Amino acid sequence: MTGSIEQGTSQTHGNTRILHFLVRLPRPMETVWPAVATAEGLAGWFGPVDVLEPRLGGLVGLPGLGGGQVTAWDVDRVAEYTVEGGGRMRFHLERDGDDASVLRFTHEFRGETETESRWRDRFERLIEVLGGS
Template sequence: MGFPDQIVRTVELAHPPVKVWAAITTAEGLASWFGDTATIDLRPGGTARMTWTEGGHVANMRVERVEEPSVFGFTWHIYGLPEDDPRRTYVEFTLEPAGAGTRLTVVESGFAQLPEEAYQAAFGGNTDGWKSELGELVEYLDAA
């Protein structure tokens, strides 16, 4: 395949890792910037679910990695594929202290498993999605 397998986004946040960790790993935090409602069982093998009122979208996730307060990873359904398709991408948040704030890197991988037409929709949609969602995370943290 001749296309990238992963989306990588890094953002500098003016908040300590403990505050960023809470925003990305708690139901309250996730529902404040990522979805409209959220549930999460924060342990490897645990489940998480987010819903968006606009469009009625639901994301069911499986928690894969929890290394508080520096790494959180999950798998989820690939945008654009039928709901019963077993393929998933892996999303990992890495938090690093950066002065008084945090450098947050988000990597979503697993796109190379897709045929080109499905790849274009999933990779393009999620590239735009992470830009938007991380902007919302910054707004949420700055307002709190």
């Protein structure tokens, strides 16, 4: 199975933008989890991470997005990072058969710092890193 980015939508509510993606990944959740929930994993496709304490309330520092904390943490399923200025990124993994998974991603932020195409590029790198391109 190859990975795919099936959906990318953008909404604006006042000065807040919300991006949603549905990404099919060619690996089981347990393999994908470290890519979205560890500093080393995020560095492989998203970019460098200053700090990521893998637990609810842990510190997170993402260059370009800011520092903040882990606001949701359900091992192998949900990692959510909220950063200064009101930004929030949520990675929600679901099983897709025995050997694949689906990532439901949401990024809420203010301003024009992120774009749908920028996230699409990141998710293409994630698929590549996981061996599904």
